[in-house]
Ligand SMILES: Nc1nc2c(ncn2[C@@H]2O[C@H](COP(=O)(O)OP(=O)(O)OP(=O)(O)O)[C@@H](O)[C@H]2O)c(=O)[nH]1
């Protein structure tokens with residue numbers, strides 16, 4: 001798969017604003033894990049706003065890929081401690097609605113985890129959602145540039161064990177050092193061919 005064209009569609013606070021029936025790849029993960037950077041890296045252009053401050057993406061941001069081939073969704077990050085409880089529950093409600101609402105979209109979730117850290121309880125909750133709502137997912141381990149090659153391989157095994165998934169369901173990426181793009185695009189091609 002080649003991403004030839006990527007365009008911002010809409011920032012939505014409500015599911016009713018979601019564009020009509022499309023194949024959808026959702027990018028989920030903890031605040032600051034690198035979701036927006038990953039989308040920009042994948043698309044080869046600065047589409048999504050990134051930030052050093054966690055909690056930058058507060059809405060569902062939709063991007064069209066290759067003129068209708070599929071839609072990428074940048075989801076608001078969860079688990080950022082310094083945010084007011086009221087904001088947190090707003091995000092949680094939006095995310096829950098996103099995952100729980102049955103829809104015509106054929107969805108696949110890319111669940112991003114920082115390669116250096118063990119999954120948090122929110123990450124595990126996301127995983128529970130995936131299983132509960134029978135949403136297929138792939139784990140993307142971000143910021144792989146922060147570790148040596150040997151440490152990366154070790155962490156991949158550890159993450160797979162703690163998530164109880166196969167290592168082939170974890171792709172290592174670095175948006176800043178341009179690692180893993182080919183593997184992600186290959187996986188997306190496969191996912192979309194099944195939808
Ligand atoms: N070293 C390194 N830093 C990264 C990488 N990807 C993202 N970052 C940094 O991590 C921080 C957060 O990145 P974002 O892409 O904004 O994270 P996000 O998950 O979209 O965050 P929210 O929108 O707050 O949920 C920024 O300072 C990025 O520069 C990476 O692959 N390697």
Ligand SMILES: [Mg+2]
Pocket residue numbers: 035036037049050056057074
């Ligand atoms: Mg973001």
